[in-house]
Amino acid sequence: MDHDVLIVGGGVVGLSTGLHVARRTDLDVAIVEKEHHLASHQSGRNSGVLHPGFNYEPGSLKAQFATEGTSRMKEYCHENGIPIEEFGVVVSALDTREETRLEELKEQADENGAEARIIDRKELTEREPNARGRSALYAPEAASVDSQQYVYQLARDAQAAGVALYLGTEVERITDRGSGYRLGTTHGPLDTRFLVNAAGLYADRLAQQVGVGEDYQIVPFRGEYYELVPDKRSLVNTMIYPTPDPELPFLGVHYTRRTDDKVIIGPNAVPAFGREAYDNTDFDLGDLGDTAQYEGVWKLLASPKMLQVAGSELHKSYRKDRFARAAKRLVPSVTADDLVKSFAGIRAQIVSNDGELVKDPLFVEEADAIHVLNAVSPGLTASLPFGDHLAERIESAY
Ligand SMILES: Cc1cc2nc3c(=O)[nH]c(=O)nc-3n(C[C@H](O)[C@H](O)[C@H](O)COP(=O)(O)OP(=O)(O)OC[C@H]3O[C@@H](n4cnc5c(N)ncnc54)[C@H](O)[C@@H]3O)c2cc1C
Incomplete structure (x- = not known):
């Protein structure tokens, strides 16, 4: 056996899982990443916003991971010198229907343990003089981080904890061998006792090779x-969001001041x-x-x-x-x-297959594998508790 635990995908989910397994156990862990450079896909191409849990259904994993993830990631960024700006966000309501929705978000925030309050037009204008809105939800815990630097720091920490990182190595085929898996890669086969599929945009295809996740497809x-x-950057001080539509998993076009001031x-x-x-x-x-x-x-x-x-x-x-x-x-x-x-x-x-856009994190656990099929936003925010949670499952499976 080459490794005890082999993780496909070196995004924030795979790297955080690898780091936490290495910290929790003595298992031999490796991560296989098809790109030569990390952060090439979702984990390095996002808004970089830490979303505290005001927009997620109380009791959901998403809410739990968002609230915990925001505070853990702030600590991690400060400890490791990763650029972070703790701006907070304003979620602006443009009409009375949106104002009602903001009240619901405020209740959700309270239930999820996230700080949020409704601010009137006067305070919105003080915070964001150029923003439109009758009122807004102000969530002070939201922050802007450099997600690419975060990915590289996670990789350094994982390697320091003993995780092997194979870059430029694509997993082409997975075979279930009864006791463990053989992964056919562009650099030859790798055998593992436990498989973690954190392949982001390709996770469904790899899972389906071993008969998992056949009721879903990544779109x-x-x-x-x-x-x-x-010379127009001064129009926005921090981060301005529209009131989200509860039926859609996407937040809508918003403004984000990044840590590089763009x-x-x-x-x-x-x-x-x-x-x-x-x-x-x-x-x-x-x-x-x-x-x-x-x-x-x-x-x-x-x-x-x-x-x-x-x-x-x-x-x-x-x-x-x-x-x-x-x-x-x-x-x-x-x-x-x-x-x-x-x-x-x-x-x-x-x-x-029923035509539902799945909003919650979705991972399928087998006796000797975990397939992460849906690590949608706020997957960056959630990455530390999510990886820790998966590591705990792996520890107890051994
Ligand atoms: C436009 C956008 C904006 C977002 N904004 C935010 C935000 O503001 N805040 C927030 O919290 N979240 C945000 N997210 C969500 C967040 O970025 C993702 O949830 C998170 O990055 C998912 O991480 P991942 O590790 O699952 O995926 P990825 O980062 O995609 O990592 C998967 C890795 O697997 C590798 N891989 C794939 N197939 C193979 C294979 N066969 N062999 C080897 N390697 C393979 C890929 O190369 C990739 O590096 C946003 C996402 C997007 C796309």
Whole structure:
């Protein structure tokens, strides 16, 4: 046996799990990552916001991990010199319906142990003079972090704790050998007693090779960002969010002041024509065919609301004026000329065969494997408690 525990995927989920298994046990742990550089996918292509648990259903794993993850990650960033700005966020309500929704979010925050209060228009203007809104929810615990530096620090800590890291090594095939697994990689086979599949955008495909997760498929949703030109950055002091739609797993286009002082705007949520199609002209025929043939997608699009949302998000992707219109909803003085195209990330969003966009973290536990099928936002925020939780499950499985 090459390793006791082999983790596929060196994103925040795989790295945090590896680090925590190494800290909890004497097991021989390794992480296999297909890219030569870490943070190439979701973990390095996101808003970098620590989301305390005001937007998540009380009692859910997501709520628990978000609240705990925010405080653990702040401590981790401070201890390790990772850039972090504890700005807090304002979630702005533009009409009375949204104000009612903010009251619900405030109750959820209380139940989840996250700090939040409703602020009136006067206080919103003091905090964010250029933001629109009748009132807002102010969540002071939210913070902006450098997610790429965080990924690299996790990798350094995992290696210091004894975890082997194979970079530039893609897992092509997984075979269940009864007692453990053989992983066929681009650099030859690796055997392990326990398998953790944390392969992000490809986790469903690997899981399905060993008969797991057949009721689901990952549907890639690209999130594109613009950024404010340098002399307009002062329009936004901290982070401004729209009131989230409870039916959608995505937060809506928002403003984030990053630790490097750039102000990014986004992400939208566009159906992507490939799992790594970061540009809106990129496509992958195989991925596209997979999505187009998936019954879950057609059931999802059977909902008139989802169809309308998909259309509007596609428009925002191909037409800057439409993106600027979404940005203007929150900060009216922003114009299309103030925006320059920035980066994009792609969410590994699990959709069920019934057409449901799964909102909670989804992982399937077997006697000798864990498959992380849905590590959606706030997966960065949640990464320390989530990895610790998976490590605890692995420790007890041994
Ligand atoms: C646009 C966007 C904005 C977001 N904003 C936030 C935010 O503000 N706050 C927050 O908390 N969360 C946010 N998230 C969510 C967060 O980024 C993710 O939940 C988290 O990064 C998921 O981590 P991961 O390790 O599962 O995935 P990944 O980072 O994608 O890691 C998976 C890794 O597996 C590797 N891999 C895949 N297949 C193989 C294979 N066959 N062999 C070997 N390696 C393989 C990949 O190369 C990749 O490095 C955002 C996500 C996106 C996309």
